[in-house]
Amino acid sequence: MQEKLREHIEKIVPLTDEEFAFVSxxxxxxxxxxxxxxxxxxxxxxxxxxxVSGLLMLVYDDESGKQHIVSFAMEDWWESDYLxxxxxxxxxxxxxxxxxxxxxxxxxxxxxxxxxGTQKMEHFFLEKAHAGHIGSQRRIMSFxxxxxxxxxEQLFQRYPSLFQRVxxxxxxxxxxxxxxTLSRLSS
Amino acid sequence: MQEKLREHIEKIVPLTDEEFAFVSxxxxxxxxxxxxxxxxxxxxxxxxxxxVSGLLMLVYDDESGKQHIVSFAMEDWWESDYLxxxxxxxxxxxxxxxxxxxxxxxxxxxxxxxxxGTQKMEHFFLEKAHAGHIGSQRRIMSFxxxxxxxxxEQLFQRYPSLFQRVxxxxxxxxxxxxxxTLSRLSS
DNA sequence: TTGAAATTGTGATATTTGTCACGCAACAGA
DNA sequence: TCTGTTGCGTGACAAATATCACAATTTCAA
Numbered sequence: 128m129q130e131k132l133r134e135h136i137e138k139i140v141p142l143t144d145e146e147f148a149f150v151s152x153x154x155x156x157x158x159x160x161x162x163x164x165x166x167x168x169x170x171x172x173x174x175x176x177x178x179v180s181g182l183l184m185l186v187y188d189d190e191s192g193k194q195h196i197v198s199f200a201m202e203d204w205w206e207s208d209y210l211x212x213x214x215x216x217x218x219x220x221x222x223x224x225x226x227x228x229x230x231x232x233x234x235x236x237x238x239x240x241x242x243x244g245t246q247k248m249e250h251f252f253l254e255k256a257h258a259g260h261i262g263s264q265r266r267i268m269s270f271x272x273x274x275x276x277x278x279x280e281q282l283f284q285r286y287p288s289l290f291q292r293v294x295x296x297x298x299x300x301x302x303x304x305x306x307x308t309l310s311r312l313s314s
Numbered sequence: 315m316q317e318k319l320r321e322h323i324e325k326i327v328p329l330t331d332e333e334f335a336f337v338s339x340x341x342x343x344x345x346x347x348x349x350x351x352x353x354x355x356x357x358x359x360x361x362x363x364x365x366v367s368g369l370l371m372l373v374y375d376d377e378s379g380k381q382h383i384v385s386f387a388m389e390d391w392w393e394s395d396y397l398x399x400x401x402x403x404x405x406x407x408x409x410x411x412x413x414x415x416x417x418x419x420x421x422x423x424x425x426x427x428x429x430x431g432t433q434k435m436e437h438f439f440l441e442k443a444h445a446g447h448i449g450s451q452r453r454i455m456s457f458x459x460x461x462x463x464x465x466x467e468q469l470f471q472r473y474p475s476l477f478q479r480v481x482x483x484x485x486x487x488x489x490x491x492x493x494x495t496l497s498r499l500s501s
Numbered sequence: 502t503t504g505a506a507a508t509t510g511t512g513a514t515a516t517t518t519g520t521c522a523c524g525c526a527a528c529a530g531a
Numbered sequence: 532t533c534t535g536t537t538g539c540g541t542g543a544c545a546a547a548t549a550t551c552a553c554a555a556t557t558t559c560a561a
Contacts (some may be wrong), residue, residue, distance in 0.1 A: 251441045257396065307519075
């Protein structure tokens with residue numbers, strides 16, 4: 128399990144065995160079943176999560192009861208309600224498992240210790256944050272420049288497997304389209 | 315000029331005079347006039363920019379000639395075509411001045427030197443990257459949960475001055491709405 | 502000052518997308 | 532196996548938004 132984390136980090140910064148032992152000691156491992164919630168709306172958010180295996184989604188439920196998927200998190204992804212994680216407020220979103228999943232959990236305190244303790248890890252998280260920012264920007268561009276059909280095609284091209292792993296309602300609410308419209312587009 | 319940068323950084327990490335002198339030495343200052351382009355589509359992107367004063371926009375022009383505003387950058391903001399900045403490819407977007415502007419420029423090499431040289435700066439940029447990521451996520455949520463009118467109101471509430479500083483075509487193309495629709499919404 | 506260009510509002514209409522309703526098929530749990 | 536739930540497609544219609552056209556106003560440079 129931890130090996131996956133090491134590989135993942137070492138794509139960006141190489142680590143000695145001792146360094147990785149230090150890093151690794153800050154994570155705890157957890158198993159979740161399909162449909163379980165890792166974070167519920169209103170929770171204190173103490174952890175961010177590295178997905179070892181499985182599939183998660185970060186969801187916002189609006190007042191009218193509609194679900195909006197802010198992001199999916201597949202293997203090797205980091206996820207949390209970051210706004211809340213960094214400001215220590217209560218979760219506005221929930222983080223749910225779409226498949227049985229194994230995650231590594233990191234508390235905010237340990238995250239800060241890791242960053243302060245080894246510049247390598249701070250660098251690693253900086254690179255990840257950049258990648259996240261660039262990814263979000265791509266998604267914003269997609270909203271600005273593309274209609275529903277084009278956004279669907281872009282998502283399909285980027286994550287073809289996603290459509291086999293989850294029901295089509297979910298990509299629809301990630302794309303900001305009703306499931307009926309998505310159904311018509313994809314047929 | 316550099317004082318603004320120092321204040322800005324010190325909101326996150328305190329710096330000694332020597333430290334700031336070291337940081338400051340990596341930036342060069344530039345003036346641009348309204349309508350000038352700091353980055354043009356196709357350029358090599360060598361710098362990222364800290365806006366001392368003025369107003370910039372990051373724009374993507376699609377094949378059909380439509381303009382899409384990926385972001386505005388006001389005083390105290392950092393901006394660049396980050397994807398390109400970090401991957402050393404050619405600009406897909408352009409960065410234009412909406413007012414006479416003063417910016418501080420940082421090359422990628424110097425950015426890396428700064429990060430490697432002082433953990434404080436790496437930490438500073440990490441915090442900035444998080445804030446950027448959270449901001450993008452907010453905008454994505456806005457696309458997912460809100461119609462044109464609500465998005466307009468959110469933007470207006472967040473940056474009321476923007477609507478006095480630029481023509482209404484621009485907020486429209488930031489919101490992903492035609493200028494006609496925006497005009498009808500705001501009247 | 503003056504004339505050209507840019508900005509803005511608004512009507513008419515087309516297009517895209519959402520909503521509601523329904524039936525059928527697949528699937529999971531008792 | 533039975534049965535309720537969920538997922539999926541699709542028709543009919545409604546709502547949101549885009550597009551095109553035009554006139555009034557403002558801005559700005561010669």
